[in-house]
Amino acid sequence: xxxxxxxxxxxxxxxxxxxxxxxxxxxxxxxxxxxxxxxxxxxxxxxxxxxxxxxxxxxxxxxxxxxxxxxxxxxxxxxxxxxxxxxxxxxxxxxxxxxxxxxxxxxxxxxxxxxxxxxxxxxxxxxxxxxxxxxxxxxxxxxxxxxxxxxxxxxxxxxxxxxxxxxxxxxxxxxxxxxxxxxxxxxxxxxxxxxxxxxxxxxxxxxxxxxxxxxxxxxxxxxxxxxxxxxxxxxxxxxxxxxxxxxxxxxxxxxx
Numbered sequence: 001x002x003x004x005x006x007x008x009x010x011x012x013x014x015x016x017x018x019x020x021x022x023x024x025x026x027x028x029x030x031x032x033x034x035x036x037x038x039x040x041x042x043x044x045x046x047x048x049x050x051x052x053x054x055x056x057x058x059x060x061x062x063x064x065x066x067x068x069x070x071x072x073x074x075x076x077x078x079x080x081x082x083x084x085x086x087x088x089x090x091x092x093x094x095x096x097x098x099x100x101x102x103x104x105x106x107x108x109x110x111x112x113x114x115x116x117x118x119x120x121x122x123x124x125x126x127x128x129x130x131x132x133x134x135x136x137x138x139x140x141x142x143x144x145x146x147x148x149x150x151x152x153x154x155x156x157x158x159x160x161x162x163x164x165x166x167x168x169x170x171x172x173x174x175x176x177x178x179x180x181x182x183x184x185x186x187x188x189x190x191x192x193x194x195x196x197x198x199x200x201x202x203x204x205x206x207x208x209x210x211x212x213x214x215x216x217x218x219x220x221x222x223x224x225x226x227x228x229x230x231x232x233x234x235x236x237x238x239x240x241x242x243x244x245x246x247x248x249x250x251x252x253x254x255x256x
Contacts, residue, residue, distance in 0.1 A: 008099075032055075036051065046132055050196070056114060061110070062147055065144060068103045104148045105144075111144055115137050142230075143229075173188065190225075191224075
């Protein structure tokens with residue numbers, strides 16, 4: 001049943017009318033990268049890619065995860081089909097896990113697409129030789145799992161989960177990494193930045209603060225960030241599976 005739920009999620013997520021929006025955003029990443037190099041960048045191409053990717057890859061990754069992962073179950077609640085879904089003689093956790101993995105696959109695909117197109121804009125014909133490209137793709141995959149686990153959990157315990165997810169993605173993830181102290185440990189965005197640099201400590205570029213780069217994150221190592229992302233993903237997925245298995249879900253009467 002996990003496989004069936006997974007494949008159904010992929011089919012829904014890769015519909016043309018949904019796919020084209022994210023492809024256009026990926027093309028936008030290429031355009032921003034091109035303009036950044038031509039008009040704003042004063043350092044190396046790798047610095048330019050790091051700065052543009054911090055917004056055009058990781059912020060868009062979070063946005064994609066909010067929109068896709070938050071509807072794994074809530075879409076059925078709002079469309080009042082949740083009753084038919086849960087009356088099937090299958091374990092609930094199978095259904096949720098399959099849908100979660102489907103949403104992660106879709107978000108990771110878009111994240112890798114964002115990374116490649118951004119590299120294309122910065123490096124042009126040499127985009128595959130970008131040393132930060134493949135670490136950024138790895139970060140996008142880990143981010144898809146971590147963000148997906150968080151936003152699925154939000155969708156199970158909150159009614160307006162997409163709004164909360166957006167506040168987290170663009171509020172919490174912007175403010176927390178730049179606060180003094182160790183608060184940056186609680187930011188997925190910070191850990192993705194560390195993974196994309198393969199744990200190498202680098203100095204922030206002068207304009208990096210404009211797109212939410214963090215200063216404190218330079219104290220993290222690759223192993224620190226990977227471990228945090230994996231543990232947080234496992235914990236949140238486990239909580240979601242337990243929660244969905246034992247709590248009742250009924251159609252929302254205020255849904256349009």
